[in-house]
């Protein structure tokens with residue numbers, strides 16, 4: 001493929017489209033050639049989690065489009081829009097390193113196009129982070145945006161639903177891939193696709209891909225903590241663009257605590273504890289670790305933002321007295337989601353585990 005030389009952008013072997021109009025010409029040819037188009041929406045600063053979505057798309061579609069757009073509408077005025085990592089040359093390297101050999105053929109697929117719109121292109125009516133001053137069209141999935149992440153980021157899902165609707169309208173994907181790390185986002189977008197009767201993608205063509213993690217080898221928990229929270233807890237950190245904000249010691253000593261707390265909570269739930277006990281134990285684990293870290297010479301500040309158990313269908317909080325066996329006896333034919341967010345210094349990390357059969361949420365490795 002010839003190199004792309006768009007003014008002001010790094011040279012790239014992958015075609016880059018900055019306008020919807022130029023992308024649509026490319027999309028029209030894909031329609032003419034009856035080629036399926038897989039789509040992965042990102043905010044850039046690509047890592048192996050993003051790569052896992054792209055690999056899945058390469059395996060399942062003739063063509064794969066990735067978007068990079070840091071969406072102002074999903075950041076609150078006090079959040080990190082200005083400092084969000086923007087690493088286009090690195091992102092192009094990551095994308096050009098990805099390929100998929102189609103079994104039984106000589107075809108090798110690699111990402112086909114990068115959609116890299118400007119803010120004006122995505123928000124023709126303009127966009128400000130001050131919600132009261134915003135003008136134009138916004139998409140809200142009412143009743144599903146105020147729990148879990150929405151309890152801490154009240155306008156976040158309005159911003160996500162709005163930009164993803166625009167991206168779906170522009171890209172017209174045959175299939176699309178979102179990460180389980182942002183589980184509420186993926187489930188909410190499924191609901192949006194259904195409610196808005198979208199055809200690109202259809203509901204069954206929005207896929208949720210398991211979270212990629214890096215294993216951290218530090219000895220996270222002392223024995224006493226492990227006993228308190230029911231069992232050993234594996235330490236591992238979900239890959240995330242925002243991990244770039246962490247210092248090496250925050251990354252090694254503090255950040256894996258969130259997943260360890262989720263894993264410990266999972267064990268409590270599976271061994272019959274009530275939801276209230278499960279959550280209290282998880283908070284306790286984080287609190288003890290936080291005390292340990294705050295007494296280090298190079299003090300690390302760490303605290304849970306929230307950790308909660310929710311119904312994946314209604315998103316409502318699971319009642320405190322609920323247990324796993326009661327949940328099943330009540331005839332819920334679905335798992336529960338245990339999700340949380342944790343501050344490590346100035347960095348906010350999120351993660352989740354599904355308690356029960358993940359396949360029932362359509363999450364397949």
Ligand SMILES: Nc1ncnc2c1ncn2[C@@H]1O[C@H](COP(=O)(O)OP(=O)(O)OP(=O)(O)O)[C@@H](O)[C@H]1O
Pocket residue numbers: 041042043044048049050052053177178179180181182209210211212213238239240241242243
């Ligand atoms: N570790 C991961 N494994 C699999 N998918 C992931 C992972 N991290 C992010 N994704 C998915 O990649 C897509 C783009 O996410 P995004 O660009 O916001 O990256 P991010 O790492 O989640 O960034 P942030 O640090 O801002 O949360 C989303 O569908 C998201 O769920």
Ligand SMILES: CC(C)(CO)[C@@H](O)C(=O)[O-]
Pocket residue numbers: 041042043069071074160163164182185
């Ligand atoms: C889906 C998304 C690209 C919308 O900006 C973003 O929320 C993300 O990267 O998860």
Ligand code: BAL
Pocket residue numbers: 043074182
């Ligand atoms: N992956 C979530 C993007 C955000 O936090 O804005």
